[in-house]
Structures are given as structure tokens and as C-alpha cells.
Amino acid sequence: MRQETTSQNSPTYSTKTIRQAGLSADTTYSLAEGKFKDGRLGDALNLYNETLRLQREQFGRNDPQVARTLNDIAVTLSNMGEAYEVSALQTFREALLIQRRILPIGDKDTAVTAKNMSILIDELNKKKGKRPQLHPASYDIS
Numbered sequence: 001m002r003q004e005t006t007s008q009n010s011p012t013y014s015t016k017t018i019r020q021a022g023l024s025a026d027t028t029y030s031l032a033e034g035k036f037k038d039g040r041l042g043d044a045l046n047l048y049n050e051t052l053r054l055q056r057e058q059f060g061r062n063d064p065q066v067a068r069t070l071n072d073i074a075v076t077l078s079n080m081g082e083a084y085e086v087s088a089l090q091t092f093r094e095a096l097l098i099q100r101r102i103l104p105i106g107d108k109d110t111a112v113t114a115k116n117m118s119i120l121i122d123e124l125n126k127k128k129g130k131r132p133q134l135h136p137a138s139y140d141i142s
Contacts, residue, residue, distance in 0.1 A: 025054035029069065036072075041080050048073045062098050064109065070095035071113045078120050085124060092117035 023031075032047035052069045059065060070091050077088035092113060099110040 023050075025051050025058060025065075028054065032072070036076060041076055045073065045076050045080070048076060062102055064099070064103060067095045067098040067103075067113070068109060070098070071109070071116060074113075074120075075116055078116075078123075082127075085120065088120055089117065089124075092120065 028047050028051040032044045032051060035041075035044035035047060048069055052066065052073065055063065055066045055069055074088045074091035074095065077084040077091060095113045096110065096117065099107065099113060103110050
């Protein structure tokens, strides 16, 4: 895999580079997790998006792994700053739509995504100077 280096001597992965390498969804997911933990959010986002593309090709759009990756993309976006918060909220919603459609009631992954979405909504409401009012359950996602 061709890698570009940053001043920190840490590899940067472009979407083109990732696709040329022919990595599996599991590999790109593991790389994304590492980049996220290192605070390399842009690289993590590229890797998570490639993971999502590969998972959708392999499993279809309504799969628990796809929903998990969408949750991770949303978490990454919500950590990238205000400019990405609306996209994060939309991505959490997409993950919840899938999870509520295919997973049993009370599933742990659904609870994690709902909690993450609720945290972001609370942060958005606080920025507006309001008490938290919106909750994931208030979204019509049926």
C-alpha cells in the first residue's frame, strides 16, 4: 500500500490508496479504530467509509456490521467539530434505522448508538442555550 507520511511520520491513507491495496472490511475497520485512537480523525473517517463501502457490497445495506460502522463514522464526525455535527446526527439516525429494523428490542448495539446520538443532541442543545429536549426516541425512524 502506498503511504504518504505526515510530519509525525504516521501513514496517511487516501481512499484511492486504500482501494488500490484491496484490503478487507475487517482490515480497514481495524486500521480505522487505530487511527481514531491516535486522534487521526480524517484518516479514521476515510478508513471507516471504505469499510462501509466494502460491508455494503458484501452484506447489503441492512446488516448489523453496517450499522456498527455507521455508528463509528458518526462518533468520528461528532469529534471533528461543529462543521460535522449535522452529518454525525444523520449518520447516527441511519445506524438506528438499521438497528431497530433488524436487531431484537433491547440489543446492546442499538442502545450504544442511541446513547451516542443522545449525547450529541444534548451537546447541540447546550450550544443553543437550551435544556436538552430532543432524544433519539423522539425521531420517527420506523
